[in-house]
Amino acid sequence: MSRKLGHVIIIILLILPFSSSFSIDTPPAPVLEYNASSTLSQSSIIRGPTVNLVTNHSALIFWRTEGPTDATVHYGLNASLLESASNSTLDSNHRIALSDLQIGSTYWYQVRSNGTSSSVYDFKTAPADGEPFKIVVIGDNRPGMGNWDRQPWVFYQLAEMIAEERPHLVIFTADYVWEVTEVHEDNLIAWKAFTDIADSIGHYAPLYGVIGNHDDGATTGERRLEYFFDAFELVNEPSTYYSFDYAGVHFTGLDSEVWGLWGRITGDQYDWLSNDLATTSYDKKFVFSHRPLYPVSHINSALDVNKAERDRLQTLFEETNVTAYFSGHDHCYNRLTVNGVVHFIAGGGGARLYENPWGGLYHHYLKVEVSASKIDFVSINRYGNPVDMYSLPDEGPIEIDIRPFGNESSKPAGTLPEIFFSQVPQTTYYSWDSESNATALTGLPSAVGSHTLDIYAENDEGVWSHIRYVLNSTPLVTLNTNTTTSEELPMVPIIVTGVLIGVVAVVILFVLKKRL
Ligand SMILES: [Fe+2]
Incomplete structure (x- = not known):
């Protein structure tokens, strides 16, 4: 063999591993089972699928396609997915109800639109009342102003951890985006960044959200709820407060952002809540909303904005034996028990943390494990470590x-x-x-x-x-300590203001006279 030929062989041997025929680890191109004879258009799944509103015998599967398609959910108690439910009406938003499911069971499912299939996911149906189940609470994942079109990296991390937890359900205590503006396209971008991550949990567990002060367009002058309602499948839409029962626990979600009544649970909502809490037959009651009753950094701008109403709400919780109240808004973790009602602030979902005298400055989610005789609460930091652990019933000394x-x-x-x-x-x-x-x-x-x-x-x-x-x-009086009596203080601005008004009036009269 000549030296030149030897070089050629070496070069070919070096190149071959990089050629396509040697790329045995390259995943195959997705094969779409497209029926060429179908009149339906080819469409990809652009959101979901997610499992929603799960009970002990039913669930709602949601997904969105790029264009109108048919919709089928294949599901079952094992990966064979032997059962199916379909809707042949062409649509982009698909909601397929699964019924007659088995209680306390794990189901696998896959959705299909015009032959395009999703991955296979799994979810749990609610167990019987009193049987153990697990929920996760997370709040304040939102980005900052400069990053309004994406989500904090910490939220990605926490969402991955939560999905691995496989909770039965997840509660979001709001502030999902930086803001809702008057620009629809910007809002779509901001909310897509959120739902892309939230849906990675929603594949496996139903998400229940409440609305936060960043989520409804407060700065645009009108309340815009369409993005919030698009992000979640909730009971009683378009009401922004609602309740549902799950495995022996009554859950109530409240709206702390009612237009013009920010930070107040009052009026119709309070009346509804009083009735809701008084009429449920369950002795375990979880209430959640965006703002805390006892904030640690948003002091006087949470539900304490009106202290009489805050106290009335707390009294209602005590009288109706509410077990726990979950909120966010303060970007930290905090637990405070007031007369038997445990208040959690779980606002460490990804946004910048807020300093406060009570600490709790770590990103986290709150895991709650409920059984007939016990409830365990544990905050989990972004490294997967438990930080605050608490259990009910609390038999310790008074905190x-x-x-x-x-x-x-x-x-x-x-x-x-x-x-x-x-x-x-x-x-x-x-x-x-x-x-x-x-x-x-x-x-x-x-x-x-x-x-x-x-x-x-x-x-x-x-x-x-x-x-x-x-x-x-x-000191009690910090303003102008040289002043002999505080009664004299208001006179100074009154005199100055009076003189200023007089001068302005003379100038205006002078100008008008010259023009006439
Ligand atoms: Fe907030």
Whole structure:
């Protein structure tokens, strides 16, 4: 063999592995089982499929195709997918109801439109009342202003983890996008970025969402709910609040963004809620909404925007034995139990975290495992590690917490902190600066500087809890401390304003006179 021929053979041997005939790992091109004789157009699946509104015997499968197609769901208790349900009416949005499903079972399914098939996914039907099941709560995945057309990477991570959890259902406590604008095309882009990720969970479990302050076009001057309703398949649409039962638990979703009543659960919605909570026969009740009753960073702009209404809502929860309330809005994790009602803020779904005196600054989702005798709550951070673990019934001593300003906060003298107990105490004592115990809480002492507040609470088994906070008094009057009396302060702006109005009036009269 000549030296030249040897070079040619070496070159051919080097090239061959990169040629197509040697690319044995290359996946085959998708084979579409297209029926050439069909009059239907070829269309690809551009959203879903997702499983929705699952009960112990039914489910709704949703998907969207690029153009109008037929629709079939193949499903079954194993990967053979022996059963099917179809709709021959051509459409782009496909909703196929599956009925007569077996209780507490895993089903596999695949959708098909004009011969184009989806992957095979699985979901669980609801178990019998009282049987164990798992839910996940996640909130505030939204991007920031500069990234409005995509989603935070953390949300991708958390969604992947949640899908692997295979929960029975997932609750989203809102703020899905940066904003809803007047530009329809921009809204489609922003919401597609969200649904692309949310649907990766929705393949396997029904998603239930409520609306957040970023999701309905508050900045456009009109409420635009069409994108929210497109993202979720919900009960009672177009109502933005709803309830449903699942495996012995009553779930109620609320709308904290009612137009003109932001941060308030009032009017018709409150009346509906009162009836909803009073009439359910289930003793486990989960309520969820976007804004918390006891915020840690959005103080005075959550459901505490109207404190009387906030307190009325809490009283309703206590009287109707609500088990837990889930929210977001504050970008952190927080748990606070008030008189037996556990409040979770699960706002770490991907948005930038918000500093607050209570901490909880980590991205997370909340896993809730329910059984007849116990409920386990655990927050899972983005690395898959459990952070806060809590169980009901809570047989521990009373937990004590403070709002609306946290430990080591500074407030004007006299300011009264709100103290909350996880259960109604038999006895409580308060003591400022280690002085004698008082049965009523008074405000921050007047002496400027650091003060200690000791709080003691006794539960119905005679077990005492104690916590100490350090709070700083600032001067009561901080504006213009050289002024002799505060009564004189309002006079200054009134006189200045009066003089200014007079000068402007003289100028206007002068100009008008010259023009005439
Ligand atoms: Fe929010």
